[in-house]
Amino acid sequence: MSKLYFKYGAMGSSKSAQALITQFNYEELGMKVWLIKPSIDDRDGADIIKSRIGLSRKAMIIKPDDSIYEMYKDHKDCDVIISDESQFFTPKQIDELRAIVDDLDVPVICYGLRTDFRTKFFPGSMRLMELADSLTEIKTVCSCGSKAMVNARLDPNGRIITEGSQVFLGGNDSYKAMCHKCWIKKIKEQQKGEQ
Amino acid sequence: MSKLYFKYGAMGSSKSAQALITQFNYEELGMKVWLIKPSIDDRDGADIIKSRIGLSRKAMIIKPDDSIYEMYKDHKDCDVIISDESQFFTPKQIDELRAIVDDLDVPVICYGLRTDFRTKFFPGSMRLMELADSLTEIKTVCSCGSKAMVNARLDPNGRIITEGSQVFLGGNDSYKAMCHKCWIKKIKEQQKGEQ
Amino acid sequence: MSKLYFKYGAMGSSKSAQALITQFNYEELGMKVWLIKPSIDDRDGADIIKSRIGLSRKAMIIKPDDSIYEMYKDHKDCDVIISDESQFFTPKQIDELRAIVDDLDVPVICYGLRTDFRTKFFPGSMRLMELADSLTEIKTVCSCGSKAMVNARLDPNGRIITEGSQVFLGGNDSYKAMCHKCWIKKIKEQQKGEQ
Amino acid sequence: MSKLYFKYGAMGSSKSAQALITQFNYEELGMKVWLIKPSIDDRDGADIIKSRIGLSRKAMIIKPDDSIYEMYKDHKDCDVIISDESQFFTPKQIDELRAIVDDLDVPVICYGLRTDFRTKFFPGSMRLMELADSLTEIKTVCSCGSKAMVNARLDPNGRIITEGSQVFLGGNDSYKAMCHKCWIKKIKEQQKGEQ
Numbered sequence: 025m026s027k028l029y030f031k032y033g034a035m036g037s038s039k040s041a042q043a044l045i046t047q048f049n050y051e052e053l054g055m056k057v058w059l060i061k062p063s064i065d066d067r068d069g070a071d072i073i074k075s076r077i078g079l080s081r082k083a084m085i086i087k088p089d090d091s092i093y094e095m096y097k098d099h100k101d102c103d104v105i106i107s108d109e110s111q112f113f114t115p116k117q118i119d120e121l122r123a124i125v126d127d128l129d130v131p132v133i134c135y136g137l138r139t140d141f142r143t144k145f146f147p148g149s150m151r152l153m154e155l156a157d158s159l160t161e162i163k164t165v166c167s168c169g170s171k172a173m174v175n176a177r178l179d180p181n182g183r184i185i186t187e188g189s190q191v192f193l194g195g196n197d198s199y200k201a202m203c204h205k206c207w208i209k210k211i212k213e214q215q216k217g218e219q
Numbered sequence: 220m221s222k223l224y225f226k227y228g229a230m231g232s233s234k235s236a237q238a239l240i241t242q243f244n245y246e247e248l249g250m251k252v253w254l255i256k257p258s259i260d261d262r263d264g265a266d267i268i269k270s271r272i273g274l275s276r277k278a279m280i281i282k283p284d285d286s287i288y289e290m291y292k293d294h295k296d297c298d299v300i301i302s303d304e305s306q307f308f309t310p311k312q313i314d315e316l317r318a319i320v321d322d323l324d325v326p327v328i329c330y331g332l333r334t335d336f337r338t339k340f341f342p343g344s345m346r347l348m349e350l351a352d353s354l355t356e357i358k359t360v361c362s363c364g365s366k367a368m369v370n371a372r373l374d375p376n377g378r379i380i381t382e383g384s385q386v387f388l389g390g391n392d393s394y395k396a397m398c399h400k401c402w403i404k405k406i407k408e409q410q411k412g413e414q
Numbered sequence: 415m416s417k418l419y420f421k422y423g424a425m426g427s428s429k430s431a432q433a434l435i436t437q438f439n440y441e442e443l444g445m446k447v448w449l450i451k452p453s454i455d456d457r458d459g460a461d462i463i464k465s466r467i468g469l470s471r472k473a474m475i476i477k478p479d480d481s482i483y484e485m486y487k488d489h490k491d492c493d494v495i496i497s498d499e500s501q502f503f504t505p506k507q508i509d510e511l512r513a514i515v516d517d518l519d520v521p522v523i524c525y526g527l528r529t530d531f532r533t534k535f536f537p538g539s540m541r542l543m544e545l546a547d548s549l550t551e552i553k554t555v556c557s558c559g560s561k562a563m564v565n566a567r568l569d570p571n572g573r574i575i576t577e578g579s580q581v582f583l584g585g586n587d588s589y590k591a592m593c594h595k596c597w598i599k600k601i602k603e604q605q606k607g608e609q
Numbered sequence: 610m611s612k613l614y615f616k617y618g619a620m621g622s623s624k625s626a627q628a629l630i631t632q633f634n635y636e637e638l639g640m641k642v643w644l645i646k647p648s649i650d651d652r653d654g655a656d657i658i659k660s661r662i663g664l665s666r667k668a669m670i671i672k673p674d675d676s677i678y679e680m681y682k683d684h685k686d687c688d689v690i691i692s693d694e695s696q697f698f699t700p701k702q703i704d705e706l707r708a709i710v711d712d713l714d715v716p717v718i719c720y721g722l723r724t725d726f727r728t729k730f731f732p733g734s735m736r737l738m739e740l741a742d743s744l745t746e747i748k749t750v751c752s753c754g755s756k757a758m759v760n761a762r763l764d765p766n767g768r769i770i771t772e773g774s775q776v777f778l779g780g781n782d783s784y785k786a787m788c789h790k791c792w793i794k795k796i797k798e799q800q801k802g803e804q
Contacts, residue, residue: 025365025400025415036637038630045623048662049749052621079662100712103754126400126406132756139349153348153397154334157368159356164634169688170220170715173352204350205220220610231442233435240428243467244554247426272438272469298559326559359439363520364493415755415790516790530740543738544724547758549746557640560610594740595610595711598758 026131030152032138032185039135041075058102062112093120110136111146118151133194141177172201221326227333227349228357229396234330236270253297257307288315305331306341313346336372366395416521420542422528423552424591429466429525448492452502483510500526501536508541531567562591611716617723618747619786624696624720626660643687644668647697678705695721696731701735726762757786
């Protein structure tokens, strides 16, 4: 029986590299992979799954209104579905992936972020956390050596931001994976400094 | 460094037994456990953690407006906090448990349901899934032999119900842990029978 | 497809309680469990799986020369095989459990110790570590708060013993689950004290 | 507190890629990695960790008589030790890695094969399975779609070989990761064909 997998991790935990390695492993066995990715923006290369370590591959873009269940009909010969950035799927699309697993017995492996810069779920990661058969953390380290969990959003001065829209494209903010303890500690220090 | 644990499972997966066994293991080593449980109702015995296999123990009841962080000050000598039915904590209370882990270096082990009878999070399980350092599934089987995941709500005629309030006390409905595939299949069969 | 599971843990990690809870969960669903245990000695009650928390149940004793594969023919109606003290099975018996999983599609769930008082495998746990589809640790704590891993053997004066036969029945020695760091530290302190 | 990790998997499960990604993640944070590998032969490039997906990196070679504990003194500034092919370390070297974790509080992450072509441990993987704080499987698939576990050794005619020396360099044999069920089935079919 096939399963719905959610392999979640903080930024910089090599989720894209893991997605591409899993694809590689299946393909090496002569199996067929349908590699997908939710659309976020229209920038050039938005359909590329790219990892910082140097791997990259073209994926099929899924728009918020697309029905993955319907699109699958053109990919019936695939042995597995692998997605990156799965936190950006709509809850309805995750329900469709669940249905593909249940109805058609195809394994679906979703890589993605667990939470945003305020430690709140994205719509897709929330539904995956509710529905996946298997939850696995892709671990990475905080600079203190502990496991990182929070995707801290930093302004150009390196200050942690805790308000704003969930998805933030362009601009000068950056992200840093931190453990919850270091994240809270830095926020409190910022607050003290402001008084 | 201490951690926040969420050990989630479907109904009948022996979460309460696991909570009491963990308590037992700590106490056997001479360590002190603060055993807690969110209040759900005022029925007699609401403060008892009771497992179907025959184990039971009194726990401290936490009401929705209680501050666990404040209450902890009267339990500073405890080596670990263990809770059952953690899905019923408020998100704010989970934030407090997170703060106890981070600020005071006390491990917090939360047992509870992952989702309700519609496969949607409870407020407490959602926040735990966002914030816990460690997520572990307590597994149990569907009658088909696969892993159970959905807490199906059944009416007195054995029909699966998919609408209604999240928490349902009293009445004649019952619950059954099922795998997602069997759950969906049975719902579809019911719908066909109605046409 | 069924699996061979090895759920290993140090002494006092509640392996027997877990075995009995798993049995209970299957039986509650109307499924049939074949509960087994390797023979170690002929003492009264050797056929009882008993946990310190107060649960107990009679199991079928498997002697070193028994063929579990042959014995299974009288238990063909069981839905699952659950064993406690699995470290004491012979490697050949673990191979038979593997064959029952592969040939007959029956899940086999083995609970047992990982290593002896010198951190060396038992014959059964070694073969399970080589062959099981799923390895899960049943965790317990060292008195320092870390995870316990070593089953320290203590003489009546509380000194750690690191030589002797693997299985030691009767006598005045006792066992204590410790983390590797505390175990090594105590051994070194003992050695210093002797000089 | 640091840990000793064993991340094991069958051939072709991308263990080397995982080792290099973990190294990359640490280095991106400005942390220092000591990348090591047991010596197996003297062929050119024996000191390269190379993954089929296209990543490669030079590692320090550890010979069977080397003391990793002593060599570490020249790498005191490293934040983590990462090794590939860890199944080929001697048991004594695994004990040394354990001591580095316990005494010096440095995390050690070992990647390697679990078992050989007869489903028996290698010396290094056996000791790691006895001593590691954390055991994680790096999964890959059998051509049947199940999880692969056995490293089948195939002769030039594609027949599975079950006898011979554990390490086999050069020659015309090849390896294929298979699930235990398919492996046994194929061996039985070969035997039937021979009669």
